[in-house]
Structures are given as C-alpha cells and as structure tokens.
Amino acid sequence: MARPHASREARELRIAQLLDAAIALWLEQPEKVPRVEEVARNAGLAKGTVYLYFRCKEDLLLAAHERHVHAFFDALIERSSCPGTMTFEDVMRLVFLHIVEVAAFLPLATLVAGLMHKGISPEASASFNDRISERLMVAGELLGRHFSLGSPEGGVRILMRSYALILGLWQLLGSGKPICTSEKVSAMMLPGYASELEAALTALWNGTMGKEIQ
Amino acid sequence: MARPHASREARELRIAQLLDAAIALWLEQPEKVPRVEEVARNAGLAKGTVYLYFRCKEDLLLAAHERHVHAFFDALIERSSCPGTMTFEDVMRLVFLHIVEVAAFLPLATLVAGLMHKGISPEASASFNDRISERLMVAGELLGRHFSLGSPEGGVRILMRSYALILGLWQLLGSGKPICTSEKVSAMMLPGYASELEAALTALWNGTMGKEIQ
Amino acid sequence: MARPHASREARELRIAQLLDAAIALWLEQPEKVPRVEEVARNAGLAKGTVYLYFRCKEDLLLAAHERHVHAFFDALIERSSCPGTMTFEDVMRLVFLHIVEVAAFLPLATLVAGLMHKGISPEASASFNDRISERLMVAGELLGRHFSLGSPEGGVRILMRSYALILGLWQLLGSGKPICTSEKVSAMMLPGYASELEAALTALWNGTMGKEIQ
Amino acid sequence: MARPHASREARELRIAQLLDAAIALWLEQPEKVPRVEEVARNAGLAKGTVYLYFRCKEDLLLAAHERHVHAFFDALIERSSCPGTMTFEDVMRLVFLHIVEVAAFLPLATLVAGLMHKGISPEASASFNDRISERLMVAGELLGRHFSLGSPEGGVRILMRSYALILGLWQLLGSGKPICTSEKVSAMMLPGYASELEAALTALWNGTMGKEIQ
DNA sequence: AATGAATGAGGTTTCATTCAT
DNA sequence: CATGAATGAAACCTCATTCAT
Numbered sequence: 001m002a003r004p005h006a007s008r009e010a011r012e013l014r015i016a017q018l019l020d021a022a023i024a025l026w027l028e029q030p031e032k033v034p035r036v037e038e039v040a041r042n043a044g045l046a047k048g049t050v051y052l053y054f055r056c057k058e059d060l061l062l063a064a065h066e067r068h069v070h071a072f073f074d075a076l077i078e079r080s081s082c083p084g085t086m087t088f089e090d091v092m093r094l095v096f097l098h099i100v101e102v103a104a105f106l107p108l109a110t111l112v113a114g115l116m117h118k119g120i121s122p123e124a125s126a127s128f129n130d131r132i133s134e135r136l137m138v139a140g141e142l143l144g145r146h147f148s149l150g151s152p153e154g155g156v157r158i159l160m161r162s163y164a165l166i167l168g169l170w171q172l173l174g175s176g177k178p179i180c181t182s183e184k185v186s187a188m189m190l191p192g193y194a195s196e197l198e199a200a201l202t203a204l205w206n207g208t209m210g211k212e213i214q
Numbered sequence: 215m216a217r218p219h220a221s222r223e224a225r226e227l228r229i230a231q232l233l234d235a236a237i238a239l240w241l242e243q244p245e246k247v248p249r250v251e252e253v254a255r256n257a258g259l260a261k262g263t264v265y266l267y268f269r270c271k272e273d274l275l276l277a278a279h280e281r282h283v284h285a286f287f288d289a290l291i292e293r294s295s296c297p298g299t300m301t302f303e304d305v306m307r308l309v310f311l312h313i314v315e316v317a318a319f320l321p322l323a324t325l326v327a328g329l330m331h332k333g334i335s336p337e338a339s340a341s342f343n344d345r346i347s348e349r350l351m352v353a354g355e356l357l358g359r360h361f362s363l364g365s366p367e368g369g370v371r372i373l374m375r376s377y378a379l380i381l382g383l384w385q386l387l388g389s390g391k392p393i394c395t396s397e398k399v400s401a402m403m404l405p406g407y408a409s410e411l412e413a414a415l416t417a418l419w420n421g422t423m424g425k426e427i428q
Numbered sequence: 429m430a431r432p433h434a435s436r437e438a439r440e441l442r443i444a445q446l447l448d449a450a451i452a453l454w455l456e457q458p459e460k461v462p463r464v465e466e467v468a469r470n471a472g473l474a475k476g477t478v479y480l481y482f483r484c485k486e487d488l489l490l491a492a493h494e495r496h497v498h499a500f501f502d503a504l505i506e507r508s509s510c511p512g513t514m515t516f517e518d519v520m521r522l523v524f525l526h527i528v529e530v531a532a533f534l535p536l537a538t539l540v541a542g543l544m545h546k547g548i549s550p551e552a553s554a555s556f557n558d559r560i561s562e563r564l565m566v567a568g569e570l571l572g573r574h575f576s577l578g579s580p581e582g583g584v585r586i587l588m589r590s591y592a593l594i595l596g597l598w599q600l601l602g603s604g605k606p607i608c609t610s611e612k613v614s615a616m617m618l619p620g621y622a623s624e625l626e627a628a629l630t631a632l633w634n635g636t637m638g639k640e641i642q
Numbered sequence: 643m644a645r646p647h648a649s650r651e652a653r654e655l656r657i658a659q660l661l662d663a664a665i666a667l668w669l670e671q672p673e674k675v676p677r678v679e680e681v682a683r684n685a686g687l688a689k690g691t692v693y694l695y696f697r698c699k700e701d702l703l704l705a706a707h708e709r710h711v712h713a714f715f716d717a718l719i720e721r722s723s724c725p726g727t728m729t730f731e732d733v734m735r736l737v738f739l740h741i742v743e744v745a746a747f748l749p750l751a752t753l754v755a756g757l758m759h760k761g762i763s764p765e766a767s768a769s770f771n772d773r774i775s776e777r778l779m780v781a782g783e784l785l786g787r788h789f790s791l792g793s794p795e796g797g798v799r800i801l802m803r804s805y806a807l808i809l810g811l812w813q814l815l816g817s818g819k820p821i822c823t824s825e826k827v828s829a830m831m832l833p834g835y836a837s838e839l840e841a842a843l844t845a846l847w848n849g850t851m852g853k854e855i856q
Numbered sequence: 857a858a859t860g861a862a863t864g865a866g867g868t869t870t871c872a873t874t875c876a877t
Numbered sequence: 878c879a880t881g882a883a884t885g886a887a888a889c890c891t892c893a894t895t896c897a898t
Contacts, residue, residue, distance in 0.1 A: 010882090031332055035867070046884045051869070113385040114328030118245060161414045164382030165375065171327040172378055200375045200422075204414075207421025224857095250893060251860095260859045262895080271893065333893095459760060464872060465881095474880045476874080485872065541813040542756030546673055547872095589807065589842045592814055596806030599755040628803045632842075635849025652861090677888070679864095688863045693890065863895075874884075 015053050017043040019064045023104045026064075030107055033061070058119030065112045066128055068105045072098035073135040080142035088147075088205055092198060099166060100194060106170040113167075136160070148209060158208050165204055169197050229267050231257040233278045237318045240278075244321055247275070272333035279326045280342055282319045286312035287349040294356035302361075302419055306412060313380060314408060320384040327381075350374070362423060372422050379418055383411050443481050445471040447492045451532045454492075458535055461489070486547035493540045494556055496533045500526035501563040508570035516575075516633055520626060527594060528622060534598040541595075564588070576637060586636050593632055597625050657695050659685040661706045665746045668706075672749055675703070700761030707754045708770055710747045714740035715777035722784035730789075730847055734840060741808060742836060748812040755809075778802070790851060800850050807846055811839050 021042035025034035036057050040047045054060040075094050080086055099105050116125065140155030149155055174193035235256035239248035250271050251261045268274040289308050294300055313319050330339065354369030363369055388407035449470035453462035464485050465475045482488040503522050508514055527533050544553065568583030577583055602621035663684035667676035678699050682689045696702040717736050722728055741747050758767065782797030791797055816835035 014882095033332075036869095037867085047868095048870080048885060049883055052882070056868075111328050114325050118247075157410070157413075160386055160410075161379065161383070161417070164386055164414070165379050165418075166382070167385060168378030168380070168382030169375070171330075171381060172374055196371070196374075199371075200378070200418075203375070203421035204379075204418050205421065206424075207417035207419065208414075210420075221857095249891090261893090262859055262861095263857080265894070266857070461760075463870090475872090476880055477878080479873070480878070538752075539756050541817075542753050544813075544817060546675075585838070585841075588814055588838075589811070589845070592810030592842070593803065593807050593846075594810070595813060596808070596810030597803070599809060600802055600806055603755075603758060624799070624802075627799075628806070628846075631803070631849035632807075632846050633849065634852075635845035635847065636842075638848075656861095678890090679888090689889095690864060690891080691862055694861070699889075859896105859898085861895105861897095863893100864891105865893100866891090868889090868891105870887090870889105872884100872886095874882105875880100876882095877880085 011053070014043075014045070014049070015063070017045065018050060018053060018060060019067055022060060022064050023108070026108065027104050033057075033111065036060075055121050055124065056119055058115050059121055059124040061108065061115065062112055062120055062124055062128055064104075065108045066131065068099075068102060068108065069132055070135065071102075073132075073139050076139045077135065077142060080139065080146060086146040088202070091143075092201065095162070095166065095201070096194070100197065106167060106174060109167055110171055147205075150208075150210075154208075158205065161204055161208065162201055165200055166197060169193065169200060225267070228257075228259065228263075229277070232259070232264060232267060232274060233281055236274060236278050237322070240322065241318050247325065250274075269335045269338065270333055272329050273335055273338040275322065275329065276326055276334055276338055276342055278318075279322045280345065282313075282316060282322065283346060284349065285316075287346075287353050290353045291349065291356060294353065294360060300360040302416070305357075306415065309376070309380065309415070310408070314411065320381060320388060323381055324385055361419075364422075364424075368422075372419065375418055375422065376415055379414055380411060383407065383414060439481070442471075442473070442477075443491070446473070446478060446481060446488060447495055450488060450492050451536070454536065455532050461539065464488075483549045483552065484547055486543050487549055487552040489536065489543065490540055490548055490552055490556055492532075493536050494559065496527075496530060496536065497560060498563065499530075501560075501567050504567045505563065505570060508567065508574060514574040516630070519571075520629065523590070523594065523629070524622070528625065534595060534602060537595055538599055538603070575633075578636075578638075582636075586633065589632055589636065590629055593628055594625060597621065597628060653695070656685075656687070656691070657705070659687065660692060660695060660702060661709055664702060664706050665750070668750065669746050675699075675753065678702075697763050697766065698761055700757050701763055701766040703750065703757065704754055704762050704766055704770055706746075707750045708773065710741075710744060710750065711774060712777065713744075715774075715781050718781045719777065719784060722781065722788060728788040730844070733785075734843065737804070737808065737843070738836070742839065748809060748816060751809055752813055752817070789847075792851075796850075800847065803846055803850065804843055807842055808839060811835065811842060 018039060022034055022039045025038055025042055036050055037047045039060070040050045050057075050060065054063065072094065075098050076091070079090060079094060112120075136156055136159060140153065140157075140159050143149070143155035143159065144152065147155075147158075149158055151157075170193060173196060232253060236248055236253045239252055239256060250264055253274070254261045254264050264271075264274065268277065286308065289312050290305075293304060293308060326334075350370055350373060354367065354371075354373050357363070357369035357373065358366065361369075361372075363372055384407060387410060446467060450462055450467045453466055453470060464478055467488070468475045468478050478485075478488065482491065500522065503526050504519075507518060507522060540548075564584055564587060568581065568585075568587055571577070571583035571587065572580065575583075575586070577586055598621060601624060660681060664676055664681045667680055667684055678692055679689045681702070682692045692699075692702065696705065714736065717740050718733070721732060721736060754762075778798055778801060782795065782799075782801050785791070785797035785801065786794065789797075789800075791800055812835060815838060
C-alpha cells in the first residue's frame with residue numbers, strides 16, 4: 001500500500017551486519033558460539049530484529065558460513081574464467097587466501113557440520129545446498145577446462161575431494177586443540193597444518209589426474 | 215589388593231556401559247545429542263553417577279569416539295603386524311569395516327570435532343591425543359613396512375590424510391543432510407559417499423606414493 | 429464541515445472492521461487471543477494503524493465485547509419499549525438470541541473479565557462502564573414496568589444477577605473444557621449449558637420476584 | 643535403588659510452598675500474573691524446580707485455584723456431615739468465609755477461567771475436573787439431606803448455580819474495576835458485592851426450592 | 857559409590873508497541 | 878493518515894551439573 005519500507009539493499013545491509021557481528025564475536029571467543037543477543041547488539045540491532053531475518057540462530061550461522069564459501073567460489077570462478085592458463089599453484093593460492101587464511105572459515109565450517117543435523121531449519125539447509133551446488137557445478141566445469149580431470153564431472157569431484165581434505169585435516173591438525181597431535185607426534189614430523197595441507201592436496205591432485213600435476 | 219582391582223574392573227564396566235548407552239541413543243536419534251540423564255538411565259545408572267566417571271558430558275562423548283578410533287587402529291595394527299603382504303585393498307577393507315560401516319563413527323567424530331573447541335576438558339583432550347598418537351605412530355610405522363611411503367613418517371601422514379578425507383567427505387556427502395548435495399549435483403555425478411570415498415582414497419594414495427598403487 | 433464528518437464516518441468504519449476482524453479470528457481459533465497484526469491484516473489495515481484507533485490491544489477487545497453487550501441491550505430495550513406485555517419467555521428469547529447463541533460473546537466476556545485487571549486502560553474501562561451503565565439503567569427501568577420487581581432498582585438488579593448467572597454458568601459448563609464437569613457429573617445430571625441455564629434463570633427470577641413468574 | 647529421596651511429604655511441602663508463593667504474589671500485584679521465577683524465588687526455590695512439580699505455569703495457577711476450591715468444599719462437606727440441621731445461613735457463612743473473604747479466590751478463579759482455553763495442559767485440566775467433580779457430588783448429596791431440593795441431583799445443581807452467581811457477580815461488581823458499575827449506577831442502588839451477592843443467592847435458593855427458604 | 861532433587865545459566869522466541877518515513 | 882521495520886520486555890523451558898543424603 002505504502003512504499004516498501006525495507007528496500008532490498010537495506011535488508012541485505014542488515015543481514016551483512018549480523019553476519020559480520022557473528023563472525024567477529026566468534027573470532028573473539030572461538031570457544032563458544034556467540035549468543036543471539038550479543039550478535040544483535042554487536043550489529044547495532046536488537047535481539048528481536050535477528051528473527052526478522054533468520055528463523056533461528058543456526059540459520060544465521062549457516063548464512064555466515066555460506067558467505068565464506070561464496071567468497072571462495074566467486075574467486076575461483078573469476079580466476080578460472082580468465083583467459084589463459086591456470087595452474088595448481090593458482091588454485092592453492094585461492095585456497096589459502098579464501099579458506100585457510102580466513103580465520104573463521106574452518107572453525108565455522110566445522111561447527112556448521114555438527115549443527116547440520118540439529119538446529120538448522122530444513123528450508124535454510126535446502127536453499128544453502130542449492131546455492132552452493134550451483135557454484136560448485138559452475139566452478140567444477142570451469143576447472144575442467146584448465147586441468148585434464150578425466151571426465152565431465154571431474155572438476156566437481158576434485159573440488160569436493162579437495163575441500164574434504166582441507167576441512168578434515170583442519171579438524172585433525174589445524175584447530176586450537178588438535179585432535180590427533182601430541183607433542184610426540186608433532187615433534188616427530190608434522191610441519192603444521194598449512195604445509196601438510198599443501199602436500200596432501202598436491203598428492204590428491206596428482207593421484208586424481210594420474211600424473212604429476214603441471 | 216583384590217579390592218582396587220575389583221574396583222577397577224567395575225569402573226571399566228560402568229564406563230563401557232555408559233559409552234554403549236550413549237552410542238545406542240545417538241543412533242536412535244541421530245539428530246540430537248543424547249542427554250546425560252538418558253545415557254545414565256540407559257546404562258542402568260543414575261544421572262549423578264555419570265559424573266563419577268566423566269568430568270563432563272563432552273568428555274563422555276570424546277571417550278565414545280575414542281573407542282571407535284581405537285577399534286580401527288587395533289584392527290589396522292593387528293593386520294599390518296601379520297607377516298606377509300598387505301595391500302591397499304586390505305586397508306580399504308578395514309576402513310569400511312571399522313569406520314564407514316560403523317554407523318555412529320563419523321557423526322560422532324563430526325560432533326566431537328565441533329565440541330573440541332567448547333566443552334571438552336583440557337585433560338581429557340590431552341590424554342585422548344596421547345593415546346591416539348601412540349596408536350597412530352605404531353600403525354604408521356607398521357604401514358611403512360608394507361608400502362613405499364617415502365619417509366619414515368610417511369605412514370603417519372598417509373593415515374592422517376586418509377582419515378581427513380574420510381571425515382571431510384562424510385561431512386559433505388555422507389550425513390543425512392549432505393551439505394553440498396542438491397538433486398542437481400547428485401543426479402549429475404555422485405555415486406554416493408562409499409564409492410566416491412573409495413575413488414578419492416585411491417587417488418590420494420596413488421598421489422602420495424607417486425605411482426599407481428600395487 | 430464536511431471533512432470531519434466524513435472523517436468520523438471513516439473512523440467508525442475502520443473501528444468496525446477491526447472489531448469484526450478480531451471476533452472472526454477469535455472464533456476461528458478460540459484457544460488463543462488473536463494477535464494485533466492478524467487483526468489488522470484481517471481488517472485490511474496495517475499493524476500500526478490499530479494504534480490510531482485503540483490505545484492498546486485490550487481496549488480493542490473490550491470494544492468488541494462492548495458491541496456484543498450493546499446488541500443485547502438494544503434488543504432488550506427495544507422489546508421492552510413495545511407497548512403490551514412482555515413475558516419471561518420473551519426475555520429468555522433475547523438472552524439466547526443475543527448472548528448464548530452469539531458464539532464469541534461469552535468467551536470474550538470471560539477473557540475481558542480476566543483482562544480487566546491487567547491491560548485495559550482506565551479511560552477505556554471508565555467509558556465502557558459509563559455506556560453500559562446507561563443502557564443498564566434504561567433497560568432496568570423498562571423491565572420494571574413489565575415485572576413486579578419490588579423496588580425501583582429491581583430491574584437493574586435482576587439484569588445483573590441474570591447476566592452473572594449466564595456468565596458464571598458458562599464458565600463452569602459451557603466452555604470447551606468445562607471446569608466442573610467430569611463424565612461422572614455430567615452423566616449423572618447435566619443436560620448441558622443451555623437447558624441448565626434456562627432452569628437456573630427461571631429459579632432466579634422466581635426467587636427474586638417472590639413467586640412463580642407469570 | 644537407593645532410598646526415595648523425595649518423600650511424599652517433602653513433595654507436598656514443596657508444592658504447598660509454591661502455591662503459597664504464587665497466591666502471595668498475586669495478591670501483592672493483582673494486576674499482573676506472577677512470573678515463574680518470582681514464584682520460585684518467593685518459595686525459596688529455583689526456577690527450574692517449579693518444572694519438577696508442574697508442567698507449566700498455568701498448571702500451577704490451576705493447582706492454586708484448586709486448593710481454594712477444595713478448602714471450600716471440605717468445609718462444606720464437613721459442616722453438612724454434622725448431625726443436626728444446617729440452614730441457608732450456615733451455607734452463606736461458609737461461602738463468605740471460604741470464598742468471598744479469601745482475597746485471591748475469585749480473581750484467581752476468573753483468571754483460570756480465561757486460561758482454561760489456553761495454557762493449561764489437558765492432563766492437569768482433566769484431573770482437576772475429576773477431583774472437583776468428586777467433591778461436588780459428595781457435597782451435593784449431603785446438601786440434599788438438609789434441604790428439599792426436588793431431585794437427587796438437586797444438591798449438585800444448586801451448588802453449581804450458586805457458584806456461578808458468586809463468580810459472575812464478582813466479575814461484574816466485585817473486582818477492582820467493576821465492569822458494570824459507574825458512579826451513576828452504584829450511587830443509585832448498589833450496596834456492594836457482598837450484600838448484593840447475599841440477596842442474589844437468597845433469591846436463587848428461594849427460586850430453586852420453590853418456596854421461602856427456612 | 858550411588859542417587860536424584862535441586863539448581864540456574866543459557867538460549868529461544870513471541871508479540872505488543874513505537875516511530876521514522 | 879498509514880505503514881511496517883525495529884524494538885525489547887516478557888516469558889518459558891531445558892538440561893548439564895552439583896551436592897546433601
């Protein structure tokens with residue numbers, strides 16, 4: 001009847017504020033999931049406002065995670081859309097820049113993986129999956145143009161495997177209290193998450209492509 | 215002399231009962247972490263009794279997870295201690311038998327990864343790490359005798375990478391609500407967690423060993 | 429000159445729409461008080477607009493109740509203004525027509541009774557009382573002309589007593605979950621709200637008039 | 643297995659404490675329903691403890707109301723069990739002593755009537771009805787021995803009608819902001835709730851018994 | 857050792873009301 | 878006048894943990 005009070009931009013601004021606040025709080029205190037009230041307050045909003053934009057706290061966390069994933073995919077898609085060659089090194093650079101070095105990415109991904117079964121609403125879960133799948137396929141297809149990955153869906157598969165390795169290794173080695181690292185083991189051999197990840201991804205790609213990459 | 219011994223056996227019996235109960239409940243309702251009271255009741259004990267054996271609920275879940283991991287390592291160590299050759303196929307068989315096909319293993323591992331940051335007591339975390347590391351090193355060393363893994367610590371590394379892939383892929387594909395699977399993607403290419411895992415592990419091992427395995 | 433008039437008509441139209449919507453929603457879901465937003469939306473208005481017409485939600489509910497009461501009194505006054513006799517049967521007919529058979533009347537009256545202590549603004553309460561009292565006195569006076577009720581205020585008193593009985597009995601017997609009725613009691617004797625009400629009112633009138641009515 | 647920690651007496655003590663606290667708070671601030679936390683705190687207990695004894699707040703309020711009703715019925719049953727005559731005056735005395743003069747009785751009854759549709763759990767509602775019905779029948783039967791009430795169920799009916807009148811009149815006249823009393827009306831005739839109630843009950847009983855009582 | 861009543865922090869959600877537009 | 882996004886108080890309930898017995 002009257003003018004739409006909430007323009008799309010305003011809406012997206014609010015959401016961005018909330019996600020920013022959630023991630024900031026999460027980084028401040030990685031040992032605890034931020035409370036809705038804190039998130040709202042940090043975003044300069046009131047608690048109830050959160051529920052105008054998200055059905056529940058878990059959906060908000062999922063949205064924060066989605067933003068991380070989108071940023072990575074967008075960068076990957078952009079890079080692999082460039083004319084000219086793309087090397088494994090280029091991919092690794094993007095992985096480190098948009099995943100490993102984004103402090104909140106992997107802890108949040110881990111949390112979301114645990115939450116997926118619990119609080120996230122089916123709708124949010126489904127639409128998240130849709131949007132991620134979309135990008136996954138686009139990126140996979142583009143990747144297939146730069147690397148000989150055997151089959152049409154090879155790009156999608158190497159992406160999933162790579163991400164699985166990135167996430168799984170982080171859960172073993174990269175988190176504050178690594179599950180599988182005592183002094184003994186780490187003293188013995190482990191050069192830390194970052195370099196082990198690099199080696200592991202290299203091995204995975206070599207093995208997937210059936211030859212030395214590049 | 216007899217008393218502390220009997221006590222200790224009784225103690226371990228109690229603990230086993232509790233872990234059994236926790237896993238049974240977890241499998242009944244995978245969408246929610248069982249409550250302490252339920253676990254205790256299902257183990258034939260009272261709520262308060264749990265806290266005689268575990269400092270907190272998270273420690274209990276970690277112990278349940280540890281039992282899963284131990285069972286895998288024990289089988290792997292036993293198999294790789296056998297004289298004669300061991301093939302990649304043998305390893306895969308153990309992976310499926312003690313990890314993939316143990317329904318509670320990967321969801322619990324995912325939950326524990328998410329909890330590691332939060333509730334688990336430092337002591338429990340440290341001793342878990344110690345015990346797992348111990349087995350990891352033993353198994354890694356034995357594995358090195360069967361496969362040419364480049365370096366002394368090669369066995370440990372391939373084990374960690376493999377487990378990372380198993381866990382990471384499960385979080386993407388294997389859980390009830392797969393994070394990265396929509397109809398589109400899965401229709402296109404994904405033959406399901408089990409076979410994708412097998413392919414991915416094969417690639418990883420090939421890539422790590424620098425040649426076709428076997 | 430024309431403007432305020434038109435305004436006022438528009439105003440009363442709005443109010444009627446709101447009360448209609450409130451009662452309609454109330455009847456749809458008698459177990460819960462309708463929310464302001466629902467009422468507004470059902471009246472074709474926006475939430476905030478309600479507060480241009482009512483100080484608070486309770487005042488709106490009171491107004492809806494008042495409309496019910498007015499309808500009854502108007503009918504009673506009209507009937508008792510007619511030349512000729514009026515019998516107890518006539519009164520009962522009006523009671524059933526305008527109270528018992530108006531589905532929302534008694535539940536709303538019950539709710540308003542509970543709310544009277546809480547949210548209703550003193551102003552709304554006072555003006556409600558004024559308007560009702562006005563009609564009560566007129567109707568009481570007219571009633572006194574048809575029945576020998578002892579004293580000048582006898583009409584008012586029999587009206588109040590009757591309404592008290594109607595309302596109180598409804599709360600005991602007539603609501604969905606009758607407070608004082610189990611199978612045992614109701615099986616034993618209760619023919620239901622309507623006929624018990626008729627019997628009770630008859631008794632009350634007989635007792636008040638000191639003789640068999642009519 | 644171990645001793646029953648909570649004896650029946652302890653349980654009933656807790657419940658009594660909670661009901662006492664709820665009624666005390668209700669009387670302090672009749673304009674608002676006490677909060678669960680306040681009730682608990684006033685009973686010397688913690689919030690969560692309330693939920694060991696009541697499924698929800700409404701069930702607690704219903705229990706408080708039930709205690710009022712029981713006290714009245716118990717007194718009535720005791721009195722009417724006495725050998726010798728019982729007069730209408732005796733009944734009135736009990737009505738005033740256990741209902742009208744118990745400050746929280748009628749407001750709470752009004753609130754519960756409004757709540758009956760909303761929050762009260764079906765189980766609580768049903769068992770309340772059962773227990774009240776039980777007493778209602780016993781009391782009704784005993785009453786029938788003292789008064790000629792026409793039929794076997796006459797006692798039950800006169801009790802219900804009387805209570806309906808007591809409650810309904812209170813909602814019109816007795817509450818702080820009487821619905822149907824403005825200065826005009828009350829100045830004109832109303833001697834207040836108590837005496838109007840007495841007159842109305844007398845009329846009702848006379849009318850029900852078909853003659854002047856006693 | 858075992859119990860389970862009691863605790864109370866923690867978190868979610870609703871919804872009447874306000875106010876800038 | 879009308880709007881509806883924003884507010885934030887209000888309330889509920891759960892459940893891990895403690896502790897007196």
